[in-house]
Amino acid sequence: MLSGQLNDIYNMLYGSFGPQGWWPGDTQFEIIIGAILTQNTNWSNVEKAIANLKSEKVLTPAKLHKLNTNKLAKLIRPAGYFNIKAKRLKNFLHWFDESYNLRPKNLEAVTTDRLRNELLSVKGIGPETADSILLYAFDRPVFVVDAYTTRIASRHHLIEDGVDYHKIQKLFESNLPADVKLFNEYHALLVRLGKDFCKPTPKCDDCPLNELPHNA
DNA sequence: GACCAGGCACATC
DNA sequence: GATGTGCATGGT
Numbered sequence: 001m002l003s004g005q006l007n008d009i010y011n012m013l014y015g016s017f018g019p020q021g022w023w024p025g026d027t028q029f030e031i032i033i034g035a036i037l038t039q040n041t042n043w044s045n046v047e048k049a050i051a052n053l054k055s056e057k058v059l060t061p062a063k064l065h066k067l068n069t070n071k072l073a074k075l076i077r078p079a080g081y082f083n084i085k086a087k088r089l090k091n092f093l094h095w096f097d098e099s100y101n102l103r104p105k106n107l108e109a110v111t112t113d114r115l116r117n118e119l120l121s122v123k124g125i126g127p128e129t130a131d132s133i134l135l136y137a138f139d140r141p142v143f144v145v146d147a148y149t150t151r152i153a154s155r156h157h158l159i160e161d162g163v164d165y166h167k168i169q170k171l172f173e174s175n176l177p178a179d180v181k182l183f184n185e186y187h188a189l190l191v192r193l194g195k196d197f198c199k200p201t202p203k204c205d206d207c208p209l210n211e212l213p214h215n216a
Numbered sequence: 217g218a219c220c221a222g223g224c225a226c227a228t229c
Numbered sequence: 230g231a232t233g234t235g236c237a238t239g240g241t
Binding site for chain 3: 040044081
Binding site: 036 | 219220221222223224225
């Protein structure tokens with residue numbers, strides 16, 4: 001059964017790496033900004049960008065909403081794609097202002113499905129970013145799928161190549177209990193495995209998952 | 217210097 | 230509907 005296999009993988013990863021302490025961020029707002037900035041980008045670069053926003057004291061909804069887009073782009077420069085990401089942050093803030101008055105608290109009462117759809121309607125927020133925000137900023141039981149998740153699932157024959165985001169997400173969500181803490185840790189552990197072992201090339205020989213019986 | 221990193225929107229066929 | 234491309238910095 002898949003649920004058993006997914007459990008074995010989780011236990012092996014947790015045993016190997018321990019708790020990952022995600023999401024790295026002090027506030028819901030910082031998590032949201034980080035989720036957009038980390039698109040296709042190494043987290044260490046995002047940290048530099050966030051440090052810039054903090055040192056300029058603009059890491060609040062109101063301040064970022066007011067900040068000039070070019071100025072914002074300069075501050076987030078280390079995160080890469082800074083022009084497009086500045087626009088994406090602005091798109092998010094525009095929606096956040098118009099619909100929720102820039103208050104994270106106003107999002108708490110919104111149902112997960114509705115919030116997800118509204119986030120997806122913001123230009124620059126796709127499935128992974130939306131789900132990261134739902135899980136890590138708002139504690140909704142949504143499984144986040146990213147490049148690491150896809151690569152690991154494919155390499156360990158949980159899915160076939162070319163399977164879309166929603167199907168991979170469903171694989172995890174329908175075979176695991178809808179538990180925020182579990183989804184939080186599971187995704188973080190998959191990223192950890194991806195960073196340390198499951199790289200694009202060369203394929204990994206000493207991956208901890210290779211010791212699992214179904215991967216022998 | 218090549219390759220990679222916690223995507224997404226858009227153009228083109 | 231599938232496939233290709235631009236966006237960009239910083240670490241290995």
